[in-house]
Amino acid sequence: MKKLLTYLKDYKRESILGPLFKMLEASFELFVPLVIASIIDVGIASGDKGYILSRCGILILLGIIGLVCSITAQYFAAKASVGFAKQVRHALFSHIQSLSFTELDTIGTSTLVTRLTSDMNQVQNGLNLTLRLFLRSPFVVFGAMIMAFTIDFKCALIFAVAIPVLSVVVFGIMLLSIPLYKKVQAKLDQVLSRTRENLTGVRVIRAFCKEEEENIHFKEENESLTQIQKYVGRISALLNPLTYVIINFAVIALIHQGGIQVSLGILSQGQVVALYNYMSQILIELIKLANLIISITKAVACGNRIQAALEIIPTMDRLGTASAKSVLSQPGAQDVAAISFCHACLCYANASENSLTDINFSVKKGETIGIIGGTGSGKTSLVGLIPRFYDVSQGSVLVNGKDVREYPLEELRNKIGVVPQKAVLFKGSIRENMLWGKKSASDAEIMEALTIAQAKEIVEGKEGGLDYKLEQGGKNLSGGQRQRLTIARALVRKPEILILDDSSSALDFATDAALRKALRSLSDKITVFMVSQRTSSIRHADKIIVLDDGAIVGAGAHDELLTSCEVYREIYESQFKKEAAENA
Amino acid sequence: MHKRQTQTKTLKKVLQHLKKYWFLMILSILFAAITVALTLYVPILVGRGIDLIVDAGQVDFAGIREILKEIGIIVLATALLQWLMNTINNKITYQLVRDVRNEAFEKLQKLPLSYLDCHPSGEIVSRIITDVDQFADGLLIGFTQLFTGIATILGTLVFMLSIHPGITAVVVVLTPLSLFVAKFIAKRTYDMFRLQSETRAEQTGLIDEMVVNQKVVAAFSQEEEIMGRFDEINTRLESCSLKAIFFSSLTNPCTRFVNSVVYAAVGLTGALASVAALISVGDLSCFLSYANQYTKPFNDISSVITELQNALACAARIFELIEETPQPPEAPEALTLKNASGKISLEQVSFSYLPEKPLIENLNLQVSPGQRIAIVGPTGCGKTTLINLLMRFYDVNSGQIRTDGTDIRNLTRKSLRSSYGMVLQDTWLKTGTIRENIIMGKPEATEEEIIAAAKAAHAHSFIKRLPKGYNTFITEDGASLSQGQKQLLCITRVMLCLPPMLILDEATSSIDTRTEVRIQKAFQRLMQGRTSFIVAHRLSTIREADIILVMKDGHIIEQGNHEQLLSQKGFYSNLYLSQEL
Secondary structure, eight states: OTGGGGGGGGGHHHHHHHHHHHHHHHHHHHHHHHHHHHIIIIIIHHTOHHHHHHHHHHHHHHHHHHHHHHHHHHHHHHHHHHHHHHHHHHHHHHHHHHOOHHHHHHHOHHHHHHIIIIIHHHHHHHHHHIIIIITHHHHHHHHHHHHHHHHOHHHHHHHHHHHHHHHHHHHHHHHHHHHHHHHHHHHHHHHHHHHHHHHHTHHHHHHTTOHHHHHHHHHHHHHHHHHHHHHHHHHHTTHHHHHHHHHHHHHHHHHHHHHHHHHTTSSOHHHHHHHHHHHHHHHHHHHHHHHHHHHHHHHHHHHHHHHHHHTOOOOSOTTOOOOOOTTTTOOGGGGGEEEEEEEEEEOOTTOSSOSEEEEEEEEETTOEEEEEEOTTSSHHHHHHTTTTSSOOSEEEEEETTEEGGGSOHHHHHHTEEEEOSSOOOOSEEHHHHHTTTOTTOOHHHHHHHHHHTTOHHHHHHSTTGGGOEEOGGGTTSOHHHHHHHHHHHHHHTOOSEEEEESTTTTSOHHHHHHHHHHHHHHTTTSEEEEEESOHHHHTTSSEEEEEETTEEEEEEOHHHHHHHOHHHHHHHHHHSHHHHHHHO | OHHHHHHHHHHHHHHHHHGGGHHHHHHHHHHHHHHHHHHHHHHHHHHHHHHTBOSTTOBOHHHHHHHHHHHHHHHHHHHHHHHHHHHHHHHHHHHHHHHHHHHHHHHHHHSOHHHHHHSOHHHHHHIIIIIHHHHHHHHHHHHHHHHHHHHHHHHHHHHHHHHOHHHHHHHHHHTHHHHHHHHHHHHHHHHHHHHHHHHHHHHHHHHHHHHHTHHHHHHTTOHHHHHHHHHHHHHHHHHHHHHHHHHHTTHHHHHHHHHHHHHHHHHHHHHHHHHTTSSOHHHHHHHHHHHHHHHHHHHHHHHHHHHHHHHHHHHHHHHHHHTSOOOOOOOTTOBOOOSOOOOEEEEEEEEOSBTTBOOEEEEEEEEOTTOEEEEEOSTTSOHHHHHHHHTTSSOOSEEEEEETTEEGGGBOHHHHHHTEEEEOSSOOOOSEEHHHHHGGGOTTOOHHHHHHHHHHTTOHHHHHHSTTGGGOEEOTTOTTSOHHHHHHHHHHHHHHHOOSEEEEESTTTTSOHHHHHHHHHHHHHHHTTSEEEEEOOOHHHHHHOSEEEEEETTEEEEEEOHHHHHHHTSHHHHHHHHHTO
């Protein structure tokens, strides 16, 4: 949290002036009982109406000064907290933009979203409250005590006892209930996830006739939530009665002691009234302080989470200045290769074993490369090394003879069109989505890409054509339509290298085939990597790379592999069993 | 008017749910009334005590002691009652929440799938969790504060009137000012708050979309573009937040100022009355503390009313869910389907999700026991619709589906559904251990049976390697398992109970081809002698099917076996040939 506060440095003035004005307001409030005391002791005692009138005028004046101070303070507090939040949000969002895939994998994106949104709001509220109240409440509490001491030492001792006792009770109950509230939250989460689970799995639950059983489970969890809620409730219900008792017993002691002091002629009646008023002020402020501390602890917890996110160090150097371990990138024979993998290994962060081991092959410009293998065999990992989504742990990957780590990241990625496995589109028009591929693309260029991707008919079928608005995630399109648009998006930039990561899984056979045909017509210009589980999608590739458990177990054309590579044959036969049997 | 009517209706329902707590409620109200009265009585006693402390030598110690004793007893009694009241209120609230949640959850099990399919699950969850919470909180806070607030106002009025009507009039006239001030500010800031929450929603939308898909953003080097859009919204958010927060935070200082004016006015009139010997100094002190107490509930009331309205709105949403029409109840004479042979016939079946969009029309299909039916067609052609009808997740609009000669609407849902084994496209596992997930269909299964089923589904080897084997705990989305492993578990689940009919919905699409070979073998064994409906992409499966149903845009356009369909040279033969391109 501490480091986060450096973002307040532009608002130094506001964050000092805010609390200061709040303190000023509080100190004017502390004068009120004194004025009342003087009304009683001087005004009423002597029957001086003019004096009473002037004192009441002072009361209103104090109110006005208080109002002005407090409005000023609110303004400074609001300005500092809102500005602070803006800066932190900017810092965090831009930090997230600089993270590499490795960090995104370890942290998970959904928690980053929470940190940017709800955590951020908590911190802003917490800061705002702190600036407004954190000085005010203690100031009123201790101020009231000090004022009491200026009136009468012996009576003030009652304050000196009551305040610590009150604090112990207020903060004790708070400390006791905070962890319990966490337990309540955990139980509530349980109830919540059971509810959600029942909705997402409703078909399975009904297919297995588990409705009654689920009801019973839910009731059990719900009951245990209720029990703990009631338990916490009983504890926090103590707060008001206990503080009420303490304050009023202090008042009793005060009147008793006040009586003695007055009878000795040390105190006046008005001063006893003033002391009584101070006592009432203390209670209100202590309760406020306790609530404030709850908000602050929450805000600090959120702040710490934000800071933790800001402290993640991106492991990838984006400028490509890393004069890589380019020993391997020198061999002259690879000059012609568009892409070559030199003994590349990949080990993900936190993984104990390599996901890719000793990948070694090279590709000429314009070739189409098929990559096939079982789930988890490393297909996606392999193609991810080319745009440098991940860095190799050993060996190297060269694009046009140059280690990918020597390119500025943006320059490298601009050469490559990637179609990820999951077809993600963004809120906005189809055109806006296509411009992701190339900012300056004309409508003609976009239509060309859409035609190749077999997506022309989608756009033509939509009202407004390229201006058709997609919902978030492209929800108003079917899976197959989304997939074709993501392919078009990658093609718009006319990439040197096109990577299709199992990108036709949602397409029916006819569309898939038409797409492959269209891509083949381009392929002397671009190098294509095609990841697939279907042999039919890649059988016409110039070269097929067969992966098994992160290693290359076969490389070559379809017919070669059928005779030389057992894994490939097995995959092929599982898909074309009958045909293969007939041929044999 | 309409809004008010629904509110009254909702209120009635709330009261109905509270009925069984009537005794606690009366107790709570009683305690609240006593607490308020006693709390208000204390300042009077303190005032009397102060009156006994006049000046040096003029202090009535015996009198003071009496009064202080009285205060002590009253304070203790008040505290006790207050605690009891709080505890009772907590009890009522939390148990009400529990009741409503249980009711809602039970309802969930009875709602027709048509309702659940067209309401996002997030929305229903938020009704059962957030709305219920807000409703209860609002009710608790609203009810207690409204009641004690009004009681305090009335009580204070009575006590003040009993001391001096004139000063009371001053308080009564001036205090509502703070209410007006608060209302005025709230009205003026409403638009600012709306703008703030709209802008915030816009920003959250962007964050959500971009951060979750950060990898795509990076792949297309869109970081700077996105940053620009973010900053633009961020700057707008800053300025509208500042306005909303600052102007709304004026409420407290302003009402506080009104309160100080009231305080000064009471001080003035009180002191003057005291000079005229109409009231004592103790009475004045009493008045001053009342002036503070009287204004507080006034300031709170407007927020309490919004709180209550909000609570009622939440309650209305929950009751809407609870009162939704459930699926038609089981016919009283419903039969139990026992040892189904697997004979299914669809006779003139018509069905559509929306009346204006006819989907399945006049479908006739005869399935003999043990036959395999492959459902084929492009994505989104409505293949799952048929499954919805077979398992009676939805009812046909006209025509009938018979199993072993009986209309399925005359069978108990339980017996019909447990005669089917189903593996759906999106694998679903419940939170619990692997074992619990496997035995869903057969809770009494022995360890040997479980392992045998897992072996048959090729799941045993990976389960064994998990940290705690069959006792490994998995969460809702089974995040620690791969998609393929999850699917293997779902298959194991069906393997274990071996029902006479099977529904396999693209079941093996996310398992790699080599594993699939083994699974297909297991399935062959499983399907032997069992009627199976398979939604499949694999040609081999399709070719071996007894009947192929070709679907397009929700309609069944062709029906027959592989050879028949090929010779028809229709949609199917096109589809088939394209595979060979």
